[in-house]
Amino acid sequence: MRFEEQLLALVPRLRRFAMSLSRNEADGDDLCQMAIERALKSRDKWQPGTRLDSWAMTVMRNIWIDEVRARKRRAETFVAAEAGDGIGDGGDRRVEATVELGQVDRALATLPDEQREAIALVLIEGFAYKEAADILGIPMGTLSSRLVRGREALMQALGEAA
Amino acid sequence: MTIDAATRMAYVDGELDAIARRRVERAMADDPTLAEAVARDRALRQTLGARFAPYVEAPVPDRLATLLDTKVTPISAAPRRSRFVSLGLGRWMQGAVIAATLVLGIAVGRQTAEIGPVTTREGALVAQGRLASALNTQLASTQPSDAPIRIGLTFRSTNGAICRTFEEQQLQGIACHAGGRWGLVRTAVEKRSGTYRQASSDSLASVAETMMAGAPFSAAAEIAAKDKGWQ
Numbered sequence: 001m002r003f004e005e006q007l008l009a010l011v012p013r014l015r016r017f018a019m020s021l022s023r024n025e026a027d028g029d030d031l032c033q034m035a036i037e038r039a040l041k042s043r044d045k046w047q048p049g050t051r052l053d054s055w056a057m058t059v060m061r062n063i064w065i066d067e068v069r070a071r072k073r074r075a076e077t078f079v080a081a082e083a084g085d086g087i088g089d090g091g092d093r094r095v096e097a098t099v100e101l102g103q104v105d106r107a108l109a110t111l112p113d114e115q116r117e118a119i120a121l122v123l124i125e126g127f128a129y130k131e132a133a134d135i136l137g138i139p140m141g142t143l144s145s146r147l148v149r150g151r152e153a154l155m156q157a158l159g160e161a162a
Numbered sequence: 163m164t165i166d167a168a169t170r171m172a173y174v175d176g177e178l179d180a181i182a183r184r185r186v187e188r189a190m191a192d193d194p195t196l197a198e199a200v201a202r203d204r205a206l207r208q209t210l211g212a213r214f215a216p217y218v219e220a221p222v223p224d225r226l227a228t229l230l231d232t233k234v235t236p237i238s239a240a241p242r243r244s245r246f247v248s249l250g251l252g253r254w255m256q257g258a259v260i261a262a263t264l265v266l267g268i269a270v271g272r273q274t275a276e277i278g279p280v281t282t283r284e285g286a287l288v289a290q291g292r293l294a295s296a297l298n299t300q301l302a303s304t305q306p307s308d309a310p311i312r313i314g315l316t317f318r319s320t321n322g323a324i325c326r327t328f329e330e331q332q333l334q335g336i337a338c339h340a341g342g343r344w345g346l347v348r349t350a351v352e353k354r355s356g357t358y359r360q361a362s363s364d365s366l367a368s369v370a371e372t373m374m375a376g377a378p379f380s381a382a383a384e385i386a387a388k389d390k391g392w393q
Binding site (some may be wrong): 004005007008011012013015016019020028029032033036037040041102104105119122123124128129144145147148151152154155158 | 167168171172175176177202203206207209210211213214215217218219220222223225226227229230231320371372374
């Protein structure tokens with residue numbers, strides 16, 4: 001099967017992972033598109049015989065990390081500007097947007113990124129710990145503790161909402 | 163014996179070997195609190211799975227599918243919220259060409275005495291006149307700085323065709339050589355206003371980057387490609 005066809009078969013799962021990382025459909029599809037484009041461009045780096053799904057998710061996750069860093073930089077700029085103005089309506093709008101999200105999304109939103117991505121890979125994507133740890137580039141023990149903390153936080157958030 | 167949270171969750175995640183699994187199951191039989199915790203862990207997996215399952219079951223959106231559609235020729239990388247009009251042929255050929263012709267109206271329609279830079283052939287937009295001539299003969303390394311049409315990058319696309327980015331006064335885009343013609347795969351109508359122009363050129367370069375197999379041509383490779391008729 002051609003590389004493109006194999007990747008196409010993975011797109012539904014890549015979308016799901018993108019949605020769980022970005023928690024927003026428009027951002028998720030943008031992320032998915034960027035990941036597909038980068039995967040096509042760096043296809044030489046994938047070794048046939050190894051898992052394409054893990055590789056493609058690693059590509060996506062690296063793009064997402066860059067995006068999150070860029071957003072944090074932008075957010076810091078905005079906060080500084082708002083503080084200068086003494087106007088805080090940007091914050092109110094963010095609250096409204098959060099209220100419309102579903103209960104699970106709200107719970108996921110409370111997690112630090114590092115816990116959310118561990119949860120997404122293992123609990124949503126169904127990767128084994130070893131594979132998830134490889135995708136994230138962390139030791140198994142670190143993954144396991146992020147899963148414990150992430151799950152406890154999720155349970156608490158979902159419990160409070162119920 | 164006590165089962166810690168990490169072991170309990172590893173059990174739910176199917177990460178334990180047979181011996182460790184039995185140890186957890188024995189502890190669950192003795193300890194209803196542990197059994198309840200395991201049930202909650204399982205329920206959380208189900209809740210999360212159900213929340214994101216629709217994305218796996220839904221059809222792949224066209225903008226993503228076209229990126230991987232090997233039947234679409236010459237190339238139709240979907241636009242990333244950009245100003246570039248995708249002229250991917252194939253299934254949306256008619257609509258795309260009509261839409262693109264509207265966008266290109268200014269470019270096609272201006273200067274009636276002179277032949278426009280773009281025309282249609284078999285439902286695809288192709289370069290003609292000065293634009294075709296520039297794409298065929300002009301080299302980025304030797305073109306004058308005030309050339310009316312400027313050639314940017316020349317590269318081989320992932321589907322094998324040689325493509326070139328170009329910019330002229332009102333139109334810019336990417337053209338790929340196929341069947342002796344330059345098919346336009348991306349175009350944008352140029353708007354002259356300060357920073358916009360730079361941003362627009364940057365987007366064109368980034369679109370080109372997604373289409374490239376390998377690096378853009380060097381000056382020498384560009385000359386060699388021209389000598390071989392852009393094959």
